[in-house]
Amino acid sequence: MLRRTSLGTLGLSIGGILTVVGFWAYFVVDNATLNLVGFFYGIPLLLGGLALKASELHPVPLREPTPASVLTLREQQATATQNQIRKDVTRYRYGQRAHLDSSLTHLGLSPTDEECPVLVGVQEVETEGAYTLVLEFESPLIPLEVWQEKQDKIAGFFGPGVKATVSQAGDQKVDVALIATAAEKEPVASLN
Incomplete structure (x- = not known):
């Protein structure tokens, strides 16, 4: 299953969610712990996901299912x-x-x-x-x-x-x- 999963998309998704939560915690809730999670984990994951997405080569499709x-x-x-x-x-x-x-x-x-x-x-x-x-x-x-x-x-x-x-x-x-x-x-x- 992991072979068919795009690590770039996964990094963008998780990193994006953590970054949004971090900014929300900083500006709305004033929660330092969630703020740190967003900045120290979310942003690096987001940037890593962008880098992987930029260099991604998609799987080659099977012409037909293997009997x-x-x-x-x-x-x-x-x-x-x-x-x-x-x-x-x-x-x-x-x-x-x-x-x-x-x-x-x-x-x-x-x-x-x-x-x-x-x-x-x-x-x-x-x-x-x-x-x-x-x-x-x-x-x-x-x-x-x-x-x-x-x-x-x-x-x-x-x-x-x-x-x-x-x-x-x-x-x-x-x-x-x-x-x-x-x-x-x-x-x-x-x-x-």
Whole structure:
């Protein structure tokens, strides 16, 4: 639940209420304790909320709800990297230009801030019995051919245990499917 809660909005709300109570206590009630709460807690929370709100990156929406069969596959086959990506992009982030911006820069898919593709959707599907995390990018300045040239590099970057495929998702949109392969599971230590 906290992943889906904007800390900026929370800070603005609580800080705003405490600040108003502090000013009310100072001017109307003449209550020093409430006055101090407003000034020493309310104003810093309000300013912190404003700072977080200014650097807030909203969660990427799921294209459609994940079916129960795919959730089962996720539990059985998803790599740690697939799980981390899914969790990171579906929560509020702070201080970043875009979701996966550093990964795209490392892969050579974001030469400048203006050319950076934007992650606009995520979907969990099954591909030939394998768990697949599909990332939908809006990519008006990076053509599909460039994405396809980087396909092996994408798989290596998000691997091991992942195969990547790139496809056209629509006008100026590209889907990157991260497909779990027969990942080598670490053996579980026996107590015997």
